[in-house]
Every structure is written in structure tokens, then in C-alpha cells.
Amino acid sequence: MYGGGQVFEPSSTNNELLKDEDPKKLAEFEARIARGEKIEPKDWMPKLYRKQLIRMIEQHAHSEIIGSLPEGTWITRAPGFKRKLALMAKVQDEVGHAQLLYGAAETLGKSREQMIEDLITGKSKYSNIFNYPTFTWADSCFISWLVDAGAIVNQLANARGSYGPYCRALDRICAEESFHLKYGHHCVIHLATGTPKQRQMMQEAVNRWWAPMMHFFGPSDKISTHTEILTKWKVKMATNDECRQQFLDMYVPKIWELGLTIPDENLKKNEETGEWEFTEPDWEEFKRVINGDGPCNKERLAVRRTAEERGAWVRRALAAKTKGDKYVAPMA
Amino acid sequence: MTEEALKDLLYKIADDQLILGHRNSEWTGMGPLLEEDIAFSSMAQDKVGQSLAFYNLLHQLGEQDPDTVAFTRNAEQFHNCQLVELPSGEYDFSLIRHFLFDHAEFIRFQMLAECPIEEVAQVAKKLKGEVKYHVMHANTWVKQLSNANEEAHSKMQSALDYALPYALGIFEPSKYENDFIEAGIYAGEKAIETQWKENIHMVLEEAGLKLPDWDTLKPVYGGRYGKHTEYLQPLLSEMSEVFNEDPTADW
Numbered sequence A: 001m002y003g004g005g006q007v008f009e010p011s012s013t014n015n016e017l018l019k020d021e022d023p024k025k026l027a028e029f030e031a032r033i034a035r036g037e038k039i040e041p042k043d044w045m046p047k048l049y050r051k052q053l054i055r056m057i058e059q060h061a062h063s064e065i066i067g068s069l070p071e072g073t074w075i076t077r078a079p080g081f082k083r084k085l086a087l088m089a090k091v092q093d094e095v096g097h098a099q100l101l102y103g104a105a106e107t108l109g110k111s112r113e114q115m116i117e118d119l120i121t122g123k124s125k126y127s128n129i130f131n132y133p134t135f136t137w138a139d140s141c142f143i144s145w146l147v148d149a150g151a152i153v154n155q156l157a158n159a160r161g162s163y164g165p166y167c168r169a170l171d172r173i174c175a176e177e178s179f180h181l182k183y184g185h186h187c188v189i190h191l192a193t194g195t196p197k198q199r200q201m202m203q204e205a206v207n208r209w210w211a212p213m214m215h216f217f218g219p220s221d222k223i224s225t226h227t228e229i230l231t232k233w234k235v236k237m238a239t240n241d242e243c244r245q246q247f248l249d250m251y252v253p254k255i256w257e258l259g260l261t262i263p264d265e266n267l268k269k270n271e272e273t274g275e276w277e278f279t280e281p282d283w284e285e286f287k288r289v290i291n292g293d294g295p296c297n298k299e300r301l302a303v304r305r306t307a308e309e310r311g312a313w314v315r316r317a318l319a320a321k322t323k324g325d326k327y328v329a330p331m332a
Numbered sequence B: 001m002t003e004e005a006l007k008d009l010l011y012k013i014a015d016d017q018l019i020l021g022h023r024n025s026e027w028t029g030m031g032p033l034l035e036e037d038i039a040f041s042s043m044a045q046d047k048v049g050q051s052l053a054f055y056n057l058l059h060q061l062g063e064q065d066p067d068t069v070a071f072t073r074n075a076e077q078f079h080n081c082q083l084v085e086l087p088s089g090e091y092d093f094s095l096i097r098h099f100l101f102d103h104a105e106f107i108r109f110q111m112l113a114e115c116p117i118e119e120v121a122q123v124a125k126k127l128k129g130e131v132k133y134h135v136m137h138a139n140t141w142v143k144q145l146s147n148a149n150e151e152a153h154s155k156m157q158s159a160l161d162y163a164l165p166y167a168l169g170i171f172e173p174s175k176y177e178n179d180f181i182e183a184g185i186y187a188g189e190k191a192i193e194t195q196w197k198e199n200i201h202m203v204l205e206e207a208g209l210k211l212p213d214w215d216t217l218k219p220v221y222g223g224r225y226g227k228h229t230e231y232l233q234p235l236l237s238e239m240s241e242v243f244n245e246d247p248t249a250d251w
Helices: A011-018 A023-034 A047-072 A081-106 A112-120 A137-158 A164-192 A196-215 A228-232 A240-257 A283-293 A297-322 B003-025 B034-060 B066-072 B091-112 B118-146 B150-171 B177-183 B189-207 B232-239
Strands: A268-270 A275-277
Touching: A011 A047, A047 A081, A047 A112, A047 A137, A047 A164, A047 A297, A081 A112, A081 A137, A081 A164, A081 B034, A081 B066, A112 A297, A137 A164, A137 A196, A137 A240, A164 A196, A196 A283, A240 A268, A240 A275, A283 A297, A297 B091, A297 B118, A297 B150, B003 B034, B003 B091, B003 B177, B003 B232, B034 B066, B034 B091, B034 B118, B091 B118, B091 B150, B091 B189, B118 B150, B118 B189, B150 B189
Parallel strands: none
Antiparallel strands: A268 A275
């Protein structure tokens, strides 16, 4: 699961990295992308392209692995066999996505170990939405349906991007996410049309998660950082606002259809422009949370750090066992 | 053989699978490496699915539906061995438990695949194929880690020493042992235990891990008769937390 709101390199770094590139090679590279060709790991690529992609794929991988925590905590409490089995499989998929994505990022030259190290030291980011708590079963259902739905919007766009290994990983991920979406929708339907207690539980989850969901696609294009070159290189395939609009268009009617309300009285579709109008999300909160000051940032990283520490002896043992063996490049 | 005896057998198998599946699922997102995270989740799904297959057989014999049976009983009504309910602990213990349990389960399903009760035989035949892979997974990792370095070796040996008395509890005799043997349902717990000792011995030898003299070990019995550790009831309360908010609701 992953939304927009990626943190890219600042433009000063962009210019620095670009100024030494061979103009002829750069022109060939850009022509290939313009023709719709995929760039593969051994192909020539500008340093900036490599750096931005590592950053983006790494953030995506981290989001999958951290994203498995708020839902994973409900596996042991899922009500009934059907939900228990489905949720286990669903969260397992998310961990599998992290594995695929770390593999894709490794093809660009950064090791999985280094990426995980950067995650637990707080150097790299992950999707903001997982810094919010799942208080009830209905919260986990909201994530399975709507956060995954948002992720699909973003990931389908990025699957048309230029870097081969990332696109192939995204194709596989989107196929699995579409099952998650069905599972989540099914859970939400049962709650929204169930007993008064279930309905209340679901409505409260929608109320809690709406603001983080609007943040999920990242800051409004009006205030988001300059990404022209990333668009040209097909690293970023749709703007934050485009993804948010698409999500609202696809899912707001479905939420309303279930008799649930959305906690934004200004939310409506402008029939003339075809655009959804809504109260501007609180971007200060978004910034605060992404920079570490959300309700669960510390807890999420602490859990991940503990998992790393508890498993360190296993990885040490494997490293001892495979010393001298040839490095096997990940499948991508 | 009475239906009561058959239910006793099916309940202990189903309860073992459910509780161990639940424990294994606790590794989701927490594994020592992503590949093992995913592997434990797969095995957890298999085990919970296997328990469902047995609860369905019990339902056909007139017991309540699987959700009610699994999510509303209390600890004293569970027939699982104590090994499976122990906290997941660290990866060394979880791996050794998985190794010891699945070796026993594979032999059990092999035997039950020949059972004269067609419905039971069919389920056992199908599940044997799944458990085979669990055993392969356990063997690979036990050997790999135990032979890797001193740190891992000593962790694996300690985990084995701790788990063995509980593992012997898998084979706690049922009060219907003789009925099963006479009716040819399967060869009984003693027979599984004997075969199990041989099978694990071979792997542990390759792993360089020591087995103690069996006579010095006191099996931890009681689970099959509803006597459990302090860990089972909290596990069940957690498992049924949402379900019991409204047991009549459709979740």
C-alpha cells in the first residue's frame, strides 16, 4: 500500500547532480523514455534518476512493511475463520510486496540492509497514513478497503513509469491489491449494513480515517515541490491532486451508498468542472506527522527496530553460513 | 468405536492446528527476515485452514459450526497439547516448536490417510501434502541455523531442550487409544511417538544438536484433557475479542 506524497530530492540537489551528465547520453536516455521504452538495471541512467528512484521505491517498500503493522495487529482478533484467514493472507501479501520492492530498489545499487537501517533510524520515510492507530476492527477494514483503494490509484499510475523492475513489481502488486480491495469492501459492507453497534463502529472509523486518507495522496499540487523533471522521466506519473480526485470520484459514491457519512460538509462534486470540492486538508498536520510527530510514528519504528534486533542473530547466522558464496542479484 | 471417541480425536487435531496457526501468525510483520515472515504466515494460514477442515468434520458429526466452536469455547474446553499454546517467544523457539510439531503431524496424517472412515482419510490425505512442506521448511532451517555459528547453535540447542518435554505432550494417550487401534483408525499415539523420535533424530544429528536420554524427560501432559498453561486463556480471549462483541452479528 502506498500513496503519493513522496519525498523527493530538493531542486538544489537536482541541479548539482545533473550538471555533470554527458549531454549526448542524457538526450538518448530521454529519447528512450519518450518512446515509451523501459529502463533496465544495467542501462545507462542519470545519477539523479537513480537517486530519485531508489528514494521512491524504498519509501514504497518501507510503507508496505510498516503498513503491515496496523492491520497485522488485528490478525489475532479477526472475527471468525473467513476473516482470520483472509486477513492473514492479506497482510502476508503486504510483506511480500516489501520483499519485491526492496529487490527492485536493490537493482539500483542500495542493499536491503542499508534501506532497513535507514528506515529504523528515521532517515527514510514511509507513507504517512500508517502513523495513525487502528483502535477497532472497523479501522482495519477501512485500511483494507479504502487505503488499499488509494494505493491502487497511485500504483496503477506508477506502473506505467519508465523503470522496468519497479513497473513489473507494481503490476504484480496491483493484481494482489485488487483482492485486498474486495476483501476490505466485503468487510465494510458487513459492518455498515450490520447491527447498530457494527454500523456505529464503521462510521467512527470513517470519521477517524478521513483526514489521513485525504493526506494520503500528498500535498496539493499548488504547494507540492517542483517535479517537472520527474514527470518528464516518467518517475512520477500522476500528480497528487489527480490521484486524490480519481479516488474521490471512484469511492465517495460507494461510501455514501452504504449509508455512511463523510466528515467534511464541503465535500461535493462540482458538476460543471467535474472536480470534487472539499475542505482543504490540514497540511501543517501532514508535515508534522511525516516529520515524526504523529500519533504512532515512535511506536511503529520501535516495533520495527525490535523486530530487527530480535532477528539479528538469524541474519548473522545466515551471513556466516553463506560467506564466500556468490552474491545473487534479486529477481526483478 | 463410538462417535464420542472419534470426536475426541478430531477435536485434539483441530485445536492443535488452530492454536499453533494462531501463534505462527503472530510473526506476521515481525519475522527475522522478510522471507521467514512470509513463510510463517503461509504455514499459519495452512494450519488455521487445516483446523477448519477438522471443525467441519465435527460439524458434520453434530457439533456446532466452526466459528462457534473455535471462537466461543474457554480454555478448559480445548484439547490441544500445551506445546502449541506456549508464547511464540523468540524465533529459535518458534522454529523448534514448528519442527517438533510438524514432524508429529506428518506421521499422524500419513496414518489417518489410511483410516477406514472415508471423510477423515480424505482430509488427512490432502493435508499431508501441505504438512510435508512444513516439515521440509523446518528441517532446512534447523540444520542451517544449528550449523551456522556458535551463537545460533547454542540458541537452537536451548530451545530444543526447553521444548522437548512439551513436545512429548503431543502424544498424551487418549482414553480411547485401544478403540482407535482396534478399529484400525490409526496405530495410536505411542506408535506416532516412536516413529517421530526416529525421524527427528536423523535431522537433529545432521544439525549437530543433542537429544537427551528420553528416559530422563518427563512429558508435559494434561492438554488433551483440558488442563492448560496460563497462556491459553489470554490467547483465546484475544482471538474472540471482536467476535464476542456480538456473537449473533455477521462479521
